Amino acid sequence: MNAELQVDDLSVRFRLGARGRAGIVTAVTGSSFTLRPGRLLALVGESGCGKSVLAASIMGLLPANAEVAGSVRLRNAGLDGLDLLDAPERRLRDEVRGRRVGLVPQSAATHLTPVRRVGVQLLETVRALRPGDADPLATVQRLADDVGLPREMLDRHPHELSGGTAQRVGVAAALAGEPPVLLADEPTAGLDRPLVDRTVDLLADMAARGHAVLLITHDLRAARRVATDAAVMYASRIIELGPAQDVFTDPWHPYTRGLFGALPDRGFAAIPGHPPDLTALPPGCGFERRRPDLHTCVPDPRLQWHGDRAVACAPVPEEVAVA
Ligand SMILES: Nc1ncnc2c1ncn2[C@@H]1O[C@H](COP(=O)(O)OP(=O)(O)O)[C@@H](O)[C@H]1O
Ligand SMILES: [Mg+2]
DSSP: OOOEEEEEEEEEEEEESGGGTTEEEEEEEEEEEEEOTTOEEEEEOOTTSSHHHHHHHHHTOOOTTEEEEEEEEEESSSSSSEETTTSOHHHIIIIIBTTTEEEEOTTGGGGSOTTSOHHHHHHHHHHHHOTTOSOHHHHHHHHHHHHTOOGGGGGSOGGGSOHHHHHHHHHHHHHTTOOSEEEEESTTTTOOHHHHHHHHHHHHHHHHTTOEEEEEOSOHHHHHHHOSEEEEEETTEEEEEEEHHHHHHSOOSHHHHHHHTTOOSSSOOOOSSOOOOTTSOOSSOSHHHHOTTTOOOOOOOSOEEETTEEESSSOOOHHHHHO
16 A cells, blocks of 8 residues: 655644643644655754654644644545544544554654563554454564564563664554554664664665655764655744755755755754744744844745745745756
8 A cells, every 4th residue: 555645734833821821832834745655755954843743743643732734635545635634533543543654753762661561562563553464473573673673672671671772662663554654753863873774774665665754863864865855844844845865965945054064974063043932933934043144034934846846935046946
């Protein structure tokens, strides 16, 4: 089963205090992108820009003080273009989560039940997501092998695992149902380089086999290794989107240039200053407040498309626009 996930004009706000009297946090603003079979979209941006909230909103996993707008349509998945934002909780639970859209949550370790062995937890996940599986134990072992989780770890309890090992359990659980759409939120946090490569290569393999994959990461080297497409988020907005090769080698938005500027081995270049306060967002991208020397914001948060690339709040480079 192949599926496409089309995110349109997605916005998420959190009300703070009773009825939002203590303020509104705007975590995601007007974000649009599509996850396609066979493609791996890397979503990058500094901490706190809204990446995890975006992924959680797609899964319907936000707390009650969240207000979500826009649409998230799942196509070609036997659900007739279901809008996940409108779908009842029961459908999300029975038909979507794990089966059609998988999530590796950020800090996957905290999602494990502390009192049960991880192998047992994976076995339950496999049984729930693959009811026809004749040998679920063998599937658990295969998943462990796929993510580089030594089999003896399956007998351990979550607190006996290192952060990186627990992270791999989270990846294995998300892969159990072979979901056609996979959202991986910082799946390589806490892993050393060989395991980072192994984990992202596994995601790239899934994409190559027709899955649609979103990789949220702080690890620029990992993103460059496997992404076919890239989206850059700043202060709740996707400000640049396009084929990975283009975005990584010739970024259009000054923020993207800053982030990728030092071509670091891993992580991003530190950009002086701070992103804007998400309780008082400016009308545009906000980067001009941080680096007025680098950016004159054209406050239009909608992405301006040019061919297969897009940029918000900044002009398409002249040499490209006239070409
Ligand atoms: N439940 C919540 N209530 C209020 N604010 C929240 C909540 N969850 C996340 N936020 C805020 O939303 C913003 C985006 O967070 P997040 O998506 O976790 O960032 P990232 O994953 O890019 O580091 C942050 O300012 C965070 O504090
Ligand atoms: Mg996050």
